[in-house]
Amino acid sequence: MDEHEYLAGYDPRSYPAVAVTVDVVALTIIGGVLHVLLVERGEPPFLGRWALPGGFIRPGEDLDQAAARELAEETGMTDRVHIEQLASYGAPDRDPRMRIVSVSYLAFAPDLPDPQAGSDATDAAWYGVDRLPKLAFDHERILGHALERARAKLEYTPLATAFVGPRFTISELRRVYETVWGVPLHAGNFHRKILSVPGFVESTGETTESGGARGGPRAKLYRAGDARLLHPALLRPEREEEIR
Amino acid sequence: MDEHEYLAGYDPRSYPAVAVTVDVVALTIIGGVLHVLLVERGEPPFLGRWALPGGFIRPGEDLDQAAARELAEETGMTDRVHIEQLASYGAPDRDPRMRIVSVSYLAFAPDLPDPQAGSDATDAAWYGVDRLPKLAFDHERILGHALERARAKLEYTPLATAFVGPRFTISELRRVYETVWGVPLHAGNFHRKILSVPGFVESTGETTESGGARGGPRAKLYRAGDARLLHPALLRPEREEEIR
């Protein structure tokens, strides 16, 4: 049977079913540390192991809808959350039960004082990305890709504002960058840069009620501007090792 | 039935099957125009309509493998081709036959003098991206996303070298940028920039055999360097409209 005959006789419905899931990498900043939402699996495989929240897509549901639904089921939040598609994973053996293709999503949420309201019998919790448990499936790889994407998007989009409240100070914004990138930034230069990028933030004319906990003057409050892309971009400090 | 019961009783195998396909957006430059590989559909739906090459993933095959296979089936090329995953599309009604989730891939090939060697009974051809026929399914949307991704990747990766041969001149590289971005570039500044980005190109010490067709001195020949990221990046001219 040559290639042509093979193709002509190929009927996907005659093969073992393929299931499609969405997995959501939801990120937030808690106490100055980047956290990711994980759920404890309540059934095999990987029973008891932590995993990214996700599940099968339902009939009539688009991928984006499925991702938003999964996120809402675990966090109860639908508002103020930015969500976008990341990548798809389809290694034949990534799930021992059957062939599963997973579409991953990346979500950013503002600081959440309350953890979450899981809808499932399983537990859900925010984990600091530096103190992760061993994850189920290939979720460590997915998370790694998600973190790199998040770090990159901070450079050229106003995404950082998704991690803070509706009104914020330049310093709060700077701490978002420092937390996600994991590097300290020059406060003065950061301040100059943020205010010079058109549309990134706009002044509310207000200031904080009081100075910082350890002193310092009251800071001006800003809200997110209307820019969708930052120009010029806010580049991370040199990453010589990643260039080659 | 509340949400919990719904989930507990949910078994994806009891739902109509979902099929997963890969669709490849293969780009090349022919005669100074960006072209995309299309195939003419030989069966319904959209019989006779042009579409992106693609097909169902096979058992035991990873997504990347499936994309590479589909591309090879239509072009016969596997070498010198850069291919990467783009995005996934899963609107419930995007294929009238059944629920199909499609993972799109982006491929870049050097200038191909010969069109392609289709393996299928259907026709395949390179189409200039400005003279496209009406496409099947949601392939116009996928192609649009692919073009935007390709334009963006030229900025911060050495991808442009994938469109030219193993040895090339700075001007050839510039024409790649001009073709994909659709804007003329300042030859002098481009030259300075290319040579100043570490690892983008390296000199072969050779020059072209003769000057350009319409005159001009022989140009020095370069090969791709070892950089994976361009730093500083080569930014497109202002795109004011895209910023907000």
Place this chain on the structure above:
DNA sequence: GACCGTTATTCTCATACTGAGAGTATCTCA
């Protein structure tokens, strides 16, 4: 209430990068 340590915000200065325009040399073609 004076003083100290912190933090917000603004400045300075040297260096780097970019866009525009132009100059020089080399080639092809008529």
Place this chain on the structure above:
DNA sequence: TGAGATACTCTCAGTATGAGAATAACGGTC
């Protein structure tokens, strides 16, 4: 041989960035 085209190099002004520092407003402590 001359005209036009192209490769490659330079100059200059405007803009952006990293580093360091100055100024000033606060909270907390003694």
